[in-house]
Amino acid sequence: MFEYLPPLNDHNLPYPDTMHPIVVHFVIAMVLFSVLCDVIAYFTRNVRLYEVSWWNLCFATVSIFIAVIFGQVEAGLAEPYTAAETTLNLHTLIGWSLSGIIAAITGWRYILRSRDPKTLPAPFLGVGVLLVGLVFFQVYLGDLLVWVYGLHTVPVVEATREGILQ
Amino acid sequence: MNPDLIEQLQLGANDLPYQIPIHPNLVHLTLGLFIVSVGFDIVGVLFPLEKPVFKLLAIPATRSNFFDVGWYNMLAAAIITFFTVAAGFYEIMLAQPVAGVESAWGLKAMETMLWHGVGGVVLLLLIVAMTVWRGFQRFVWNRDRARQVQWAYLFAGLGIFAMMFVHGTLGAQLAAEFGVHISADRLLEMGQDPNSLLQPSLRGGQP
Numbered sequence: 001m002f003e004y005l006p007p008l009n010d011h012n013l014p015y016p017d018t019m020h021p022i023v024v025h026f027v028i029a030m031v032l033f034s035v036l037c038d039v040i041a042y043f044t045r046n047v048r049l050y051e052v053s054w055w056n057l058c059f060a061t062v063s064i065f066i067a068v069i070f071g072q073v074e075a076g077l078a079e080p081y082t083a084a085e086t087t088l089n090l091h092t093l094i095g096w097s098l099s100g101i102i103a104a105i106t107g108w109r110y111i112l113r114s115r116d117p118k119t120l121p122a123p124f125l126g127v128g129v130l131l132v133g134l135v136f137f138q139v140y141l142g143d144l145l146v147w148v149y150g151l152h153t154v155p156v157v158e159a160t161r162e163g164i165l166q
Numbered sequence: 167m168n169p170d171l172i173e174q175l176q177l178g179a180n181d182l183p184y185q186i187p188i189h190p191n192l193v194h195l196t197l198g199l200f201i202v203s204v205g206f207d208i209v210g211v212l213f214p215l216e217k218p219v220f221k222l223l224a225i226p227a228t229r230s231n232f233f234d235v236g237w238y239n240m241l242a243a244a245i246i247t248f249f250t251v252a253a254g255f256y257e258i259m260l261a262q263p264v265a266g267v268e269s270a271w272g273l274k275a276m277e278t279m280l281w282h283g284v285g286g287v288v289l290l291l292l293i294v295a296m297t298v299w300r301g302f303q304r305f306v307w308n309r310d311r312a313r314q315v316q317w318a319y320l321f322a323g324l325g326i327f328a329m330m331f332v333h334g335t336l337g338a339q340l341a342a343e344f345g346v347h348i349s350a351d352r353l354l355e356m357g358q359d360p361n362s363l364l365q366p367s368l369r370g371g372q373p
Contacts, residue, residue: 011342016270016335017335017338017339017342018338018342021190021338022197022334024194025193025194025195025197025198025201026198026201026202028194028195028198029194029195029197029198029199029202030198030202032195033195033198033199033239033242036242037238048231048234049234049238051228051231051234051235052231052234052235052238052239055206055231055232055235056202056235056239059202059205081360081361082361082365083360083361083362083364083365083366084364086366087366110225113226114226117226139191139194140186143186143190143191144186146190146341146348147180147185147186147187147190147341147347147348147349148180148185148186148348148349148350148364149349149350149360149364150345150348150349150350150351150360152342153341153342153343153345153348153350153351154267154342154343154345155264155345155348155350155351155354155355156350156351156354156360159354159360164354164359165354165359165360165361166361
């Protein structure tokens with residue numbers, strides 16, 4: 001069966017570079033900016049920023065599902081060595097959870113916006129702040145996988161193929 | 167950078183005084199905000215075509231709101247990118263890339279670092295210029311028009327996307343091919359075992 005799959009390069013990928021870290025730009029930046037706009041709008045009553053927040057949140061929701069798909073493909077090809085396994089597992093678990101959480105928050109926001117686009121109840125802001133905390137933690141875990149464990153980097157893939165890293 | 171000078175700092179295996187590089191995290195913000203800004207301006211310009219789609223999806227949408235996203239996201243991208251470039255220069259000066267290998271694009275480490283450094287400054291300049299241009303369209307030239315942005319601006323944005331792709335790939339190659347600031351890659355280069363040295367318990371029990 002494996003001969004029908006495309007060959008893997010020196011990053012252990014069927015395409016040139018990792019895609020997941022690129023797609024997550026649009027989750028990280030849009031969630032953080034959405035919450036920032038809500039906070040500014042709440043305290044300055046610049047209601048235009050509520051709309052900016054909503055559209056950014058919408059975009060984040062679409063993006064996170066694409067991010068999870070690429071993340072799952074690349075996690076499957078990562079061949080993590082023992083020290084990296086727990087971090088990859090937790091990053092995967094929180095990643096899937098975040099797709100549900102962000103979609104639910106966007107759904108909630110859709111209802112709030114349909115009722116009155118010019119105000120935002122304080123509990124939504126609170127949830128936004130919690131979401132920022134969770135996103136930061138998830139980014140930290142992803143950073144560990146790339147910048148500490150070097151998954152999908154040429155030296156680590158090479159060492160894994162040579163049996164030095166397992 | 168001269169290795170003797172770098173030794174004056176107390177650095178970890180990743181050649182940084184902290185665990186995780188800052189620049190790549192700010193890059194998420196620069197690229198996300200810029201690309202989405204231009205994207206929503208395109209959505210705003212093509213709004214007449216999309217109207218039935220938003221109606222079908224039962225999502226209330228007002229044209230001027232898409233231009234608001236275009237403006238505020240671009241403004242935020244311009245502000246954050248000063249920090250992205252500053253963090254990038256700090257970290258590029260401490261970089262110890264693997265020597266003697268070529269990237270997938272046939273460039274050596276030093277060439278890749280120089281192009282990525284120059285490209286970063288050029289991109290900062292372009293992002294700031296786009297923000298100023300966008301500001302003039304929003305507040306001076308087109309303030310009373312339903313369509314706030316010019317085609318030339320959108321095409322300039324698409325051109326910058328292409329430049330960002332090239333620039334970002336160079337940055338990714340510095341990490342994933344030359345091992346810059348990656349603890350595991352640096353340890354392997356020094357002949358040490360990442361598996362025993364990077365266990366979660368040795369990093370303070372963090373996951």
